[in-house]
Every structure is written in structure tokens, then in C-alpha cells.
Amino acid sequence: MSATPPAANPSPLLETEALTKYFPIVRSIAEVVGRKPGRAIHAVDGVNLVVNAGETVGLIGESGSGKTTLGWVVARLHDPTDGALRFEGKDVFALEGGELRHWRRNVQVVFQDPVGSLDPRLKVWQVVGEPLRAQNQMERWFARNEPKRVVREYRTKVRKERERLRLEYRPDLKARQFLTTEYEKGVAQRAKARDEARRRLDRDYEVAIARADKMKPAPEDLKRVEAEYRAALERAKKAGMPPKQRQEILYQFRPDLKERNRLTNEYDAELARRTKLRTEEEKRLGKEFKVARKAAKKRKLPPEEKKRRYAEYRTFVKVARKAARKPKLPPEEKMRRYEGYRALAKTLPPPPVIPKIPVPPMISNAQIRRRVAEALPLVGLMPAILDQYPHEFSGGGRQRISLARALIVNPKLIILDEPTSALDVAVQAQILNRLVELQRERGIAYILITHNVAAVRFVADRVAVMYLGQIVELGPVREVLERPVHPYTKALLAALPVADVRRRRTRYRIGGDIPTLVDPKPGCRFAPRCPFAEDQCQLNDPVLQPRPGAPSHQVACLRAEQVAGVSPADLLQEGGGAAATLKAAASGALAAG
Amino acid sequence: MIGTRPVLSVENLSVEYEVGAGRFQAVSDVSLVIPRGRVVGIVGETGCGKSTLAQAIPRLLPEPPAHIRSGKVIFQGTDLVKVPRSKLPLVRGTGIGMIFQEPLNSLNPAFRVFDQIAESVQMRHWRETGVLPSFHPGPTPFDYSRRPMPETADVLTHPIIPPGAKDEVTRRVSTMTRADYRKEVLDYLRLVRINDPETILNLFPHELSGGMRQRIMIAMALSQKPALLIADEPTSALDVTIQAQVLTLMKELIDEVHASILYISHDLGVVAETADDLGVMYAGRLVEFGPVAEIFESPRHPYTKSLLRSIPTRYKSDWPMPTIPGSVPNLSQLPRGCRFHPRCSLAKPICSREPPPPLRVMAPVTGDETPHKSACHYAEEVANLP
Numbered sequence: 015m016s017a018t019p020p021a022a023n024p025s026p027l028l029e030t031e032a033l034t035k036y037f038p039i040v041r042s043i044a045e046v047v048g049r050k051p052g053r054a055i056h057a058v059d060g061v062n063l064v065v066n067a068g069e070t071v072g073l074i075g076e077s078g079s080g081k082t083t084l085g086w087v088v089a090r091l092h093d094p095t096d097g098a099l100r101f102e103g104k105d106v107f108a109l110e111g112g113e114l115r116h117w118r119r120n121v122q123v124v125f126q127d128p129v130g131s132l133d134p135r136l137k138v139w140q141v142v143g144e145p146l147r148a149q150n151q152m153e154r155w156f157a158r159n160e161p162k163r164v165v166r167e168y169r170t171k172v173r174k175e176r177e178r179l180r181l182e183y184r185p186d187l188k189a190r191q192f193l194t195t196e197y198e199k200g201v202a203q204r205a206k207a208r209d210e211a212r213r214r215l216d217r218d219y220e221v222a223i224a225r226a227d228k229m230k231p232a233p234e235d236l237k238r239v240e241a242e243y244r245a246a247l248e249r250a251k252k253a254g255m256p257p258k259q260r261q262e263i264l265y266q267f268r269p270d271l272k273e274r275n276r277l278t279n280e281y282d283a284e285l286a287r288r289t290k291l292r293t294e295e296e297k298r299l300g301k302e303f304k305v306a307r308k309a310a311k312k313r314k315l316p317p318e319e320k321k322r323r324y325a326e327y328r329t330f331v332k333v334a335r336k337a338a339r340k341p342k343l344p345p346e347e348k349m350r351r352y353e354g355y356r357a358l359a360k361t362l363p364p365p366p367v368i369p370k371i372p373v374p375p376m377i378s379n380a381q382i383r384r385r386v387a388e389a390l391p392l393v394g395l396m397p398a399i400l401d402q403y404p405h406e407f408s409g410g411g412r413q414r415i416s417l418a419r420a421l422i423v424n425p426k427l428i429i430l431d432e433p434t435s436a437l438d439v440a441v442q443a444q445i446l447n448r449l450v451e452l453q454r455e456r457g458i459a460y461i462l463i464t465h466n467v468a469a470v471r472f473v474a475d476r477v478a479v480m481y482l483g484q485i486v487e488l489g490p491v492r493e494v495l496e497r498p499v500h501p502y503t504k505a506l507l508a509a510l511p512v513a514d515v516r517r518r519r520t521r522y523r524i525g526g527d528i529p530t531l532v533d534p535k536p537g538c539r540f541a542p543r544c545p546f547a548e549d550q551c552q553l554n555d556p557v558l559q560p561r562p563g564a565p566s567h568q569v570a571c572l573r574a575e576q577v578a579g580v581s582p583a584d585l586l587q588e589g590g591g592a593a594a595t596l597k598a599a600a601s602g603a604l605a606a607g
Numbered sequence: 608m609i610g611t612r613p614v615l616s617v618e619n620l621s622v623e624y625e626v627g628a629g630r631f632q633a634v635s636d637v638s639l640v641i642p643r644g645r646v647v648g649i650v651g652e653t654g655c656g657k658s659t660l661a662q663a664i665p666r667l668l669p670e671p672p673a674h675i676r677s678g679k680v681i682f683q684g685t686d687l688v689k690v691p692r693s694k695l696p697l698v699r700g701t702g703i704g705m706i707f708q709e710p711l712n713s714l715n716p717a718f719r720v721f722d723q724i725a726e727s728v729q730m731r732h733w734r735e736t737g738v739l740p741s742f743h744p745g746p747t748p749f750d751y752s753r754r755p756m757p758e759t760a761d762v763l764t765h766p767i768i769p770p771g772a773k774d775e776v777t778r779r780v781s782t783m784t785r786a787d788y789r790k791e792v793l794d795y796l797r798l799v800r801i802n803d804p805e806t807i808l809n810l811f812p813h814e815l816s817g818g819m820r821q822r823i824m825i826a827m828a829l830s831q832k833p834a835l836l837i838a839d840e841p842t843s844a845l846d847v848t849i850q851a852q853v854l855t856l857m858k859e860l861i862d863e864v865h866a867s868i869l870y871i872s873h874d875l876g877v878v879a880e881t882a883d884d885l886g887v888m889y890a891g892r893l894v895e896f897g898p899v900a901e902i903f904e905s906p907r908h909p910y911t912k913s914l915l916r917s918i919p920t921r922y923k924s925d926w927p928m929p930t931i932p933g934s935v936p937n938l939s940q941l942p943r944g945c946r947f948h949p950r951c952s953l954a955k956p957i958c959s960r961e962p963p964p965p966l967r968v969m970a971p972v973t974g975d976e977t978p979h980k981s982a983c984h985y986a987e988e989v990a991n992l993p
Contacts, residue, residue, distance in 0.1 A: 474923070
């Protein structure tokens with residue numbers, strides 16, 4: 015595979031669609047009892063990524079941006095929460111058990127920690143040969159099970175078809191089944207809608223409370239206000255006030271508390287109202303469902319019609335069987351029956367071709383050793399190390415062993431999770447060279463997960479910048495690293511250390527707080543730290559969109575075109591911490607552009 | 608600040624490890640000078656002896672298997688190599704602060720942040736006031752900040768207490784309360800720019816992020832009021848954005864507390880940004896030393912030159928990227944002559960026969976006062992390398 019950009023319309027090797035992975039947070043008992051909706055960490059949130067055969071996609075971003083989780087989900091080491099993953103057009107999330115294990119040879123992972131991912135009790139040939147043995151095992155499994163699977167699949171299809179035909183002459187059953195699924199769907203839908211509404215209500219309540227808190231007296235006034243309140247209280251007590259009035263006096267001095275109380279009461283009342291409404295609605299719908307079911311029972315066909323349809327079905331089966339058994343009929347009769355058979359058989363799925371796969375022999379240790387000895391030179395290791403243990407190697411050596419283990423089954427895609435972050439520059443250069451060379455020889459695709467921008471620059475064709483579970487910028491590596499558009503990419507690049515004493519300067523530091531990943535608020539996730547953020551950024555979700563004039567370069571930023579002209583170096587100007595300066599720079603660039 | 612007596616000078620230090628039957632030198636014949644208020648960086652590949660050097664200076668290496676073969680480590684006028692092993696606890700943590708690479712492994716998981724920093728504040732407090740806690744078995748720890756270390760190690764066996772006040776002082780009990788420690792610990796947490804230190808104080812190390820843990824380590828090291836801070840890859844485990852924060856912090860702290868830093872790293876980018884002087888180590892030897900600008904502008908050792916060239920700055924279309932052929936030699940089978948000659952593009956027959964001359968002073972290119980030294984037969988010709 016050459017390093018030039020892939021052909022105009024290459025078939026994607028891997029394609030994700032709104033890939034999502036949430037890690038649920040265990041609810042406390044109080045939350046369960048209070049019917050609070052469950053919360054989750056949104057590690058990967060709606061990622062659309064395409065990897066073509068033989069290309070490298072780099073994933074960069076800070077820790078906690080979901081790079082590794084994305085890699086794990088793509089390799090199906092984590093089960094996804096939502097979304098689709100197609101590998102060579104096949105839905106990977108539908109695979110299970112042996113099929114999944116058989117698929118795994120296509121995607122290999124080089125894990126972040128070469129010490130933790132190599133079994134210290136296995137020798138090099140055993141560690142590297144392990145996937146070979148697993149692959150052999152799965153090939154044998156596949157050869158034995160594929161015919162069975164094909165038959166099973168056909169039988170399922172036929173059973174479903176029979177069921178359909180049976181329901182054709184039992185409309186009552188059909189109607190009942192339909193009603194039941196509809197009812198269950200409705201229940202689930204209503205529960206989801208309620209959860210949504212509850213979440214909205216909670217957020218509105220929080221916002222309103224925050225607004226009420228702004229009415230609170232300033233901290234320096236607090237003591238004074240309290241003293242005044244106490245004085246007023248004393249006065250009222252002397253005047254013989256009823257105890258109920260106490261609260262009113264407090265509210266005179268603390269309007270924020272009054273507002274809070276009102277809001278909380280409203281909130282509680284709303285919750286109670288909804289609970290009541292829900293119970294009533296469910297009762298009513300349940301009753302309606304039961305009535306409808308009863309009515310459906312009466313929807314039987316008239317006996318003669320039922321008999322007619324059933325007879326038709328049986329005749330078809332009989333005729334078809336006879337036709338198959340006794341082909342020596344007069345040609346016209348044969349043709350007539352055959353036509354009838356064809357007409358009905360169209361509704362049945364065609365019989366499958368049962369594959370005959372020879373079962374490969376079990377792989378021997380000698381064969382594994384030979385294959386490993388052949389694979390080690392690929393990553394620059396000597397075959398003489400077969401009988402050594404991983405701990406005898408330096409960090410670079412272990413990383414090479416991990417790479418050899420990934421390569422040995424000839425995968426189509428390797429997920430490289432920080433393959434060089436623990437290595438020295440000289441070794442890093444050697445390994446990166448090797449990766450590119452192997453890609454050219456074998457056409458392997460890589461997903462390179464790293465925060466080392468230098469490695470991404472050298473190995474990747476395209477690069478995706480991730481921030482808090484979302485891709486914020488995606489495009490050809492030169493384009494993204496030299497003319498970054500998204501403010502986060504700019505900030506990340508400006509924060510890199512540069513091995514050049516002439517450009518020795520303080521690096522850019524991203525200010526602001528990192529928003530939480532637990533049920534993140536709507537709006538751009540980078541907005542709280544972004545020097546260019548406006549009010550709209552806090553409210554609207556940016557969508558990954560191609561830039562005008564550069565369809566391969568996608569950016570998720572509402573102000574993409576305004577900030578495109580600002581270079582990362584502009585973030586570093588004197589007094590660059592002030593957002594005002596940066597905004598001035600942005601508008602300056604806007605005016606110039 | 609610069610120009611007075613150096614904080615630390617290492618002279619011809621050699622450290623050996625005895626493992627099984629073999630023994631190999633991890634650090635051979637290294638000499639270094641760290642002036643006051645300056646940041647000295649050490650770079651080199653894994654296994655070149657950087658960390659051994661960092662731990663040998665405050666005598667933190669386990670002895671055995673490590674063994675300081677020869678040389679001097681003169682800190683504030685005292686040769687730390689001569690301190691007998693039984694007296695080492697008195698020396699440690701009294702002027703040299705240490706920041707380790709893995710903050711999670713160097714913090715005790717069973718104690719809250721407060722307890723860990725308070726312990727170090729307490730030790731310093733005892734040292735400064737001459738208070739002997741009842742459970743402390745030995746004599747008072749030595750206090751560098753009060754007087755210069757005596758020339759001979761024997762003096763260390765006696766507590767350093769004002770003459771004539773011995774009994775009175777040793778029986779004094781610390782009057783510091785927990786609240787006092789809390790106040791001081793909070794000051795140090797604020798010094799390392801931790802937001803909301805009151806909350807952080809009560810957390811356990813595992814509840815903090817990597818950057819936060821590293822800042823706790825720095826706060827612990829600073830609470831000893833060290834004259835020298837040894838930072839062994841302090842930012843290697845951190846994100847670039849966090850790394851930038853920690854580095855900026857360290858630079859600001861140098862100005863605030865007037866400490867010198869020995870900064871050990873394999874990241875040339877970080878060193879270029881942080882260090883004033885730079886030493887390059889290869890297979891246990893210091894092969895080049897000088898002002899950082901000079902080393903980056905005109906390296907005078909072929910190893911430094913190829914190390915600088917293998918920093919990836921290229922795109923895939925420029926494959927392959929230059930790299931150093933071969934790998935770092937095994938310390939038990941070092942090549943004869945110059946240790947770098949099997950991987951050196953400049954190597955001539957003399958390089959495999961004779962070890963290179965000790966560090967030679969080169970003609971300065973920039974106006975920095977630290978001399979630029981290189982240990983290569985052909986130091987002048989390195990500049991002409993491609």
C-alpha cells in the first residue's frame with residue numbers, strides 16, 4: 015500500500031455509525047427509591063468513523079477523551095451501548111460466541127501497557143504463538159460448525175415462514191400477537207418518554223434553583239441581613255405573632271429562600287401529578303388492551319373459509335412432495351403441478367448450499383515455533399529469542415513482541431494503543447518506521463491511538479481529534495496538523511513541547527474546568543474552556559460537518575469558519591490567557607480573511 | 608544567584624550493580640556541577656544510567672546490589688558518598704527533594720493526602736527546632752539549612768544542637784498541633800496551584816488525577832525546603848496539556864523557592880523547554896554536557912546529533928525517518944573503546960581501540976558561561992555530519 019491518499023472511492027474496511035459507549039453508574043438506594051433516572055459516563059458518544067483498507071487513522075486527544083474506549087469497542091472488547099459497526103459490510107455487533115471469536119482474527123490490538131499485556135510465565139514463542147493456536151482452534155470450529163449453522167439458519171427461516179402461513183389462516187392469533195407486541199412497545203415507549211421528561215424537569219429545576227441562588231445576599235451582607243432578620247423576629251415575637259408568621263418574616267429578608275421553597279414545592283407537586291397521571295394512564299391502556307384482545311378472539315374465519323385455506327396449504331405440501339418423489343408423470347401434468355409448486359414455493363426461502371469445509375489439522379508446537387520464528391524478523395527481533403521470557407526485554411523489545419503477536423494472524427486492522435509512549439526517541443523512530451513499512455508490504459490498516467502528535471504525523475493518513483467522547487475534527491493529517499480549525503485542536507497543538515531551543519517559550523495552557531462526562535449537558539463540550547466560545551456554543555450541539563471546499567476535512571464547531579484563520583501560535587501571544595485578546599485575534603483574522 | 612558555590616557537584620562517580628555472578632557499571636565516571644538556581648537536564652535512552660545517577664546522588668539506591676565504586680557527591684560541602692549506611696536516614700530528605708516518575712506508586716495508597724504531606728512537614732519541623740520525638744531512636748537529623756555539613760562523616764553521629772543546651776533541647780516537645788500542620792500543608796498545596804485544597808486534603812491518592820498526584824509529590828518534595836530537587840521523569844506519565852501545566856509550575860517554583868533542579872527525562876522537547884544546562888548520557892557515561900541552547904544548536908557528539916535527528920517531525924511520505932541503527936549495548940557486554948562506536952556513522956579504527964578522552968571543553972558558540980564539553984575523538988568534526 016502506498017502512502018498516497020487512498021483511491022477516490024475505496025470500499026471502507028470498517029465503518030462505525032453513531033457508536034456509543036456509556037458506563038452506567040450504580041444508583042444508590044435513595045436514587046432507586048426516588049425513581050431517579052440512572053446516570054452514565056458517556057465515554058464514547060456518537061462517533062462516526064470510517065477506516066479504509068490499508069490506511070492509518072490516528073486518534074489524538076487527552077486522557078479521558080475516549081480514545082482507548084473507542085478502540086476497545088471497535089475490537090469488540092467492550093460491548094457497545096448503541097450504534098452500529100460494520101467490518102467489510104458485515105454487522106459485527108450481531109456476532110456472538112464462536113462466530114465472534116472467528117471474526118477476531120481480522121482485528122488485533124497492541125495494548126497500551128506491554129508489561130501488563132504479556133503473560134510473564136509464557137516464553138516469547140508461546141506469547142506470540144498464542145493467537146495462532148486460537149486461530150487454528152477457531153478455523154477447526156468453523157469447518158465443523160459452518161454446515162450446521164447454514165442448516166440451522168435455513169430451518170429458522172422455514173419455521174418463520176410456516177408460522178407466517180399458519181397465521182394466515184388464523185387471523186385471530188395474528189391480531190392477538192400484533193396487539194401484544196404493540197402494547198409492550200407502547201409501555202417501553204411511554205417509560206422512555208417519562209424518563210426524558212423527568213430529566214428535563216430535573217434540569218429545569220436545577221437551573222431555576224441556580225437562578226434563585228443568585229438572589230442570595232452577598233456574603234459580606236449575609237451577617238447584616240441575619241442580624242436584621244433576628245431583630246425583626248424579636249420585634250414580631252414581642253408583638254405576639256402567631257408562629258406561622260415566622261417564615262414570612264424570614265422570606266422578607268431572604269427572597270432566595272422563598273423562591274427555592276416555591277420551586278421545590280412546585281417540583282414535588284409536579285412529580286406527584288405525573289405519578290398519578292401515569293398510574294391512571296397505564297390502568298386505562300391496560301384495560302383497553304384486554305378488551306381488544308378479547309375482541310380479537312372473535313375474529314376467527316368462518317369454518318368453510320378456514321377449511322378452504324388450510325386445504326390449499328396442505329395440497330401444496332402434498333403436491334410438492336409428490337412432485338419431488340414421482341417425477342414420471344405426463345409432461346403436461348408434470349408441468350402443471352410444477353407451476354403450482356413454483357407459485358407456492360416462491361413464498362418459501364430457497365434451500366441452502368451446505369458448504370463442505372475440510373477441518374484443518376491441529377497446529378503443533380513445532381509449527382507454531384516455526385511461524386513465530388518467521389514473524390519475529392518482521393518487527394526487528396532475532397529468531398534466537400524464542401525461548402526467552404518477556405521480562406528479559408527492554409520496553410522497546412516488549413513493544414515489538416506485542417506487535418509480532420498482533421501481526422502473526424495476518425489481521426486486516428491493527429489497533430495500536432499508545433504503541434510508543436513508553437519508548438525513547440531512537441526506539442520510537444525504529445518502531446514507527448517498521449509500522450509504516452509493514453503497512454506498505456501487507457496493506458494492513460491501523461487505528462493509532464496516542465497523545466503523541468509526532469507519531470500520528472508520521473504514521474497516519476487521516477487524523478481524528480477526540481474530546482470528551484466525541485470527534486471534534488477529522489481530516490487528512492497534513493490538513494489537521496498544519497491548519498487546524500477546531501479550537502481544541504489548536505489548543506492541543508499549542509500545548510505540545512517542541513524540541514527546539516530557539517522556540518523556547520511557555521506552552522499554551524487550556525484554562526477552564528473540564529466538564530463532567532456524567533450525563534453531559536447539551537452544547538459544545540469544549541465551550542467552557544474555549545477562548546472563542548459564544549452564547550450559542552453553550553446551547554447548541556455542534557455536528558461534525560465537512561468544511562466548504564474541503565469535503566475530507568470535517569469539523570464539529572459552530573464557529574468553524576470564524577476561527578479557521580487563527581493559528582495555534584496565536585494562542586501563545588503575550589497575555590494570551592485573556593479571552594478578550596484571543597477574541598480580538600479571531601475577529602482580526604476574520605477581518606483579514 | 609549563579610556564580611556562588613554550586614549546590615551539588617558530582618565528581619567521577621561510578622556506580623556498579625552486582626547481580627548474580629556478574630557486575631556491571633550503570634554509571635561510569637560521571638562528573639556534573641549544578642549551580643544554584645539552575646535547571647540541569649539529563650537525557651538518554653532507557654538503560655543509560657539516568658535513573659541510577661538520580662538515585663545515587665541522595666544515596667537512595669539499595670546497597671547491595673548497587674555499590675558506589677568511586678567518586679564524590681558533594682552537596683552543600685559534604686561528601687554524601689562517605690556517609691556510612693547507618694547514618695543515611697539522617698541525610699535523606701534534608702536538602703535534596705525527589706520527584707519520582709510514577710506518582711501513584713510513590714504515594715502511600717492507605718493514607719490521605721494530608722497525612723502524607725504532613726509527615727514530611729513534621730520531619731522538617733523536628734529538624735529545624737531540634738525536637739526529638741519520643742519514638743525517634745537516633746540522634747537529631749542533620750540540618751543543612753542551619754549550618755554547613757561537616758567535612759567528616761563522624762560528626763554526623765552527634766546531634767547538632769546548640770552547645771550548652773543539649774538536655775533542654777532534646778527534651779522539648781513539639782508544640783505544633785494538627786491545626787498548625789493543616790495550615791502549613793494547605794500553604795504547600797496552594798503553592799503548587801491546587802484548586803480547592805481543603806477538599807483535596809482529605810482524599811486518597813487513587814481519587815486524584817495523574818497531574819494532581821504529581822503536584823502532590825512536588826508539594827511533598829518542596830515542604831522539605833530543599834536546595835536541590837531531583838525530578839526523575841516527572842511528566843512522562845502525563846498528558847501534554849497537564850505536562851505543560853506541571854512544567855510551568857516547576858519553573859515558577861524555582862523562582863519562588865530558589866531551588867536548583869536536576870531534571871531527568873527522555874523527552875528532548877520537554878528538556879529543551881525546561882533545562883538551562885543539558886547532559887547527554889550513553890551507556891553509563893556522560894558523553895556531552897553544556898548549555899542547552901548550544902547542545903541543540905551545535906551538538907558535539909555523534910550520539911547527541913543522531914538523537915536529535917530521530918525526533919519525529921516528518922510525514923509518512925518522507926518515510927523512512929532517520930534513526931540510530933542497532934540498540935543500546937548490554938551493560939555487561941560493553942564494546943571496547945568508545946561505547947557508541949558500533950552505532951556511530953563517524954567511527955574510525957581508533958574508536959574501537961581506545962576509549963574517548965574525558966569531557967573536553969569545546970569552543971563556545973553562544974555566550975553562556977557553562978562550558979560545553981564533549982567526550983568524542985572527533986568532537987570538532989561532528990558539526991560536519993549530515
